[in-house]
Amino acid sequence: xxxxxxxxxxxxxxxxxxxxxxxxxxxxxxxxxxxxxxxxxxxxxxxxxxxxxxxxxxxxxxxxxxxxxxxxxxxxxxxxxxxxxxxxxxxxxxxxxxxxxxxxxxxxxxxxxxxxxxxxxxxxxxxxxxxxxxxxxxxxxxxxxxxxxxxxxxxxxxxxxxxxxxxxxxxxxxxxxxxxxxxxxxxxxxxxxxxxxxxxxxxxxxxxxxxxxxxxxxxxxxxxxxxxxxxxxxxxxxxxxxxxxxxxxxxxxxxxxxxxxxxxxxxxxxxxxxxxxxxxxxxxxxxxxxxxxxxxxxxxxxxxxxxxxxxxxxxxxxxxxxxxxxxxxxxxxxxxxxxxxxxxxxxxxxxxxxxxxxxxxxxxxxxxxxxxxxxxxxxxxxxxxxxxxxxxxxxxxxxxxxxxxxxxxxxxxxxxxxxxxxxxxxxxxxxxxxxxxxxxxxxxxxxxxxxxxxxxxxxxx
Numbered sequence: 001x002x003x004x005x006x007x008x009x010x011x012x013x014x015x016x017x018x019x020x021x022x023x024x025x026x027x028x029x030x031x032x033x034x035x036x037x038x039x040x041x042x043x044x045x046x047x048x049x050x051x052x053x054x055x056x057x058x059x060x061x062x063x064x065x066x067x068x069x070x071x072x073x074x075x076x077x078x079x080x081x082x083x084x085x086x087x088x089x090x091x092x093x094x095x096x097x098x099x100x101x102x103x104x105x106x107x108x109x110x111x112x113x114x115x116x117x118x119x120x121x122x123x124x125x126x127x128x129x130x131x132x133x134x135x136x137x138x139x140x141x142x143x144x145x146x147x148x149x150x151x152x153x154x155x156x157x158x159x160x161x162x163x164x165x166x167x168x169x170x171x172x173x174x175x176x177x178x179x180x181x182x183x184x185x186x187x188x189x190x191x192x193x194x195x196x197x198x199x200x201x202x203x204x205x206x207x208x209x210x211x212x213x214x215x216x217x218x219x220x221x222x223x224x225x226x227x228x229x230x231x232x233x234x235x236x237x238x239x240x241x242x243x244x245x246x247x248x249x250x251x252x253x254x255x256x257x258x259x260x261x262x263x264x265x266x267x268x269x270x271x272x273x274x275x276x277x278x279x280x281x282x283x284x285x286x287x288x289x290x291x292x293x294x295x296x297x298x299x300x301x302x303x304x305x306x307x308x309x310x311x312x313x314x315x316x317x318x319x320x321x322x323x324x325x326x327x328x329x330x331x332x333x334x335x336x337x338x339x340x341x342x343x344x345x346x347x348x349x350x351x352x353x354x355x356x357x358x359x360x361x362x363x364x365x366x367x368x369x370x371x372x373x374x375x376x377x378x379x380x381x382x383x384x385x386x387x388x389x390x391x392x393x394x395x396x397x398x399x400x401x402x403x404x405x406x407x408x409x410x411x412x413x414x415x416x417x418x419x420x421x422x423x424x425x426x427x428x429x430x431x432x433x434x435x436x437x438x439x440x441x442x443x444x445x446x447x448x449x450x451x452x453x454x455x456x457x458x459x460x461x
Contacts (some may be wrong), residue, residue, distance in 0.1 A: 005031045011113030013041020014312045015304025017072040018319030024077035033083040039069045045142040057170045087445035092299040101457035109326040116261035116305035122372040125230025134164045134258035151176035156258040158363040162210045183224035190362035197358035259365040269443040277436045280360040291325035317349040379419040381412020393430040401442045416441040
């Protein structure tokens, strides 16, 4: 074993930075591991290296990451960059790749801040060159100021779709069209949650402001789009869809898809922790208590979007709560000392989460865009279609893990991370049952690919 730490934090986004900062300031020996070159996570990616021009382009929500990143840098926590965690054990051992070799550290408490990932958008043509997720396009903008050289079509639903369009407008990037799958039924479903959303009015104001800019720019905007299909042989040439009863076909070489984000749960599944199917967000989330302690795994806590989608501000507060729980568990803070901070963080967290039921109802991804037709690829790594999975079910396949035996589904480099949700829902539909009944892949380490050379080069810190 290379070394020991009181607390190891995995992920340097809002939750990870907040957890590490608080724990280190309270006297804990803290190590934070992250794959990137600097702190920020996905939401504040490259924030410590962002120029003033990039801060202006990306807007105030991005610039808000400067203060947490500065506080973290001054906290005394050890920050290991370019570290890829490939295993976390139930007894607190963290194995990770760094500088071409595998390293290990044992922690008394591990705080998982693995964040969110974009929900799969399996429609015809979604694997063609020229199709990206909106989140991937935003990462290029944040990390390298890289933008499309030709007009892009943005398609799907959710706040990130509008935010990226707004950022592209500020960056001078032409947008061919926005194809929004949100329809009148979504508005009706969201209306009962409007009173709670009004109590979180800054979020509503921000969203309306984004839409106002896009409309003023005159970007073609198609609402209630259905039957999305991307055309092309070797690359994207066009996108087809139906909006307001009329068929449309837009020629384009770049389509950016998005229909929300979901918790990245690979680590918690690998720990054999119980998970809950969230019927509002249509995804799995780990079973945790109010402070983030992972059920049935004593030494592990979860904070941020990895325990349920709530946004950057909520993630930071959950990071603080997880740190407070870990400090109490380790005897570095008494319950009486922690209580005021716990109460303050919980109250603020509830304020930030008031908008979530409204957003979850408004931007609920359509069944057709989550549970694809037979000829659509589901597992990109192993080229398994939805029809093949339905065929497995007819042969007796009861859950995602069995699809590995039937057709190697989920056995590629991503280890089911990109297809897992879709596989669960396709099987549930084929069996006429619930996702809870179907379950998820049995995730095993390595969570990220590791070569034999890297494993054999294990070294001390």
